Amino acid sequence: MQKYSIFNLVKNAFSNHQNWDLAWKDPEPKEEYDVVIIGGGGHGLATAYYLAKEHNITKVAIIEKGWIGGGNVGRNTTIIRSNYMHDENGLFSEFGMDLWRKMSQDLNYNVMFSPRGIINLAHSDAQMNTYARRGNSMRLNGIDAVLLNREQVKEIIPMADFSENVRFPIFGGLMQPSAGTARHDAVAWGYARQADDMGVDIIQNCEVIGFDVSAGKINGIRTSRGNIKAKKVGLCVAGSTNILAEKLNMTLPIETHLLQACVSEPVKPVLDSVVTFGAGHFYISQSDKGEMVMGGDLDGYNSYAQRGNLPTLQHVLTEGIAMMPFLSKLKMLRTWGGIMDMSMDGSPIIDKTHIDGLYLNCGWCYGGFKATPASGWTFAHTIAQDRVHELNAGYSLNRFNTGHLIDEKGLGTKTWIS
């Protein structure tokens, strides 16, 4: 594989950049693989990469119905953070933060990781207290957290509404300075390129239509491009999890819901951190191109549509304008939607299943993108060793049965309630 470097960039400039290698091949599916990963999104690509890199398992195929990077890895708002209170989420995400920091070097692909910090705004004394508690929990797990008062927040985001007579005045905020953003497409492409180089087959435009299970063991999958035998199969299909689960006669603690995001027209640099509104569900950052990247609530009903509805967008942007009034002057450039695998406690599932050789990775709710490297790393470990790693031990499928829920948001089973 050609290394991406300044020297190769200059060298290829002489031939008008016509002679670069393809970043990944387009192979025909083979008859048999050691591991088949279903879903060529961020998590699937990362899983294949870490299977090859950490466990020397390279007879691997990624089966993708559409094209890689066309699903949620290309539809998210690129936020990376580990500002969780519960140990399971905090330790898992902070492990991921380490992988993010090294990712561009590791993948030889500039993922434009930008640790610009995230601020959760507080709008009451009570909220400041809960943020102090979460911040302390984070610091006990080795995650950086700073409680900011009103003046400190004002220094960082002077464009927010700091007037006294608003419905939700800004009291302060909880900041994780090491959080940030990354270029989401680059993450998918970087993992794909390295996985391909280590021998992983990336098979696009290939839909899984069934599974070959006998005597409680997986033997392979049936696809639109023929049958493929596999010793192990990993499911990494986010919002499509229930569709595949139905083919396996499994009913999961997951509902598929629609989440929208949008960007404004590009403007000059104004916001150099990620900010979330504390009295609703709205988050904002500014992309390198200058667009204000915004998102918030789910549309609120089961949906596989991958496109949203205007009432939710209006509701979300009303919160945005309450927080930063200048946003009302901007024109909307694009809106889009993706389908989320909403788990019943708001936390993910990375686990084995009752079928021997079948592994499950789902339930990412709002937070799938930032989990990409840690999810791939732990899922690869779970598949390769046939046992969960301590980092994803809490993300078990049977926690709903045993009562060990990880209810970070305190929403119970109605994670789609806004």
Next chain:
Amino acid sequence: MLYIKCPHCGMRPQIEFSYGGDASVKRPELNKEISDQEWDDFVYNRKSLRGKHLELWQHISGCRQWIKVERDTATHEIFKTFKADEEVA
């Protein structure tokens, strides 16, 4: 914007309603032995169908009645609405 025909009030915009989830889920009968699996299926496990989906909505800014709506989760088309206690054909 979805438009939902409330069986009590007629056609109303989506913003008057609040979503209540899968209407095919049944609470286990209380006066008999109930397994953990049955509770799991009631509280957590959902089919989350792609296509025709029977679901509960509440006309929260209208008559406040719970209703059942048969809706396509891929196209968002609404086929039929029912009163909460109405048998779904």
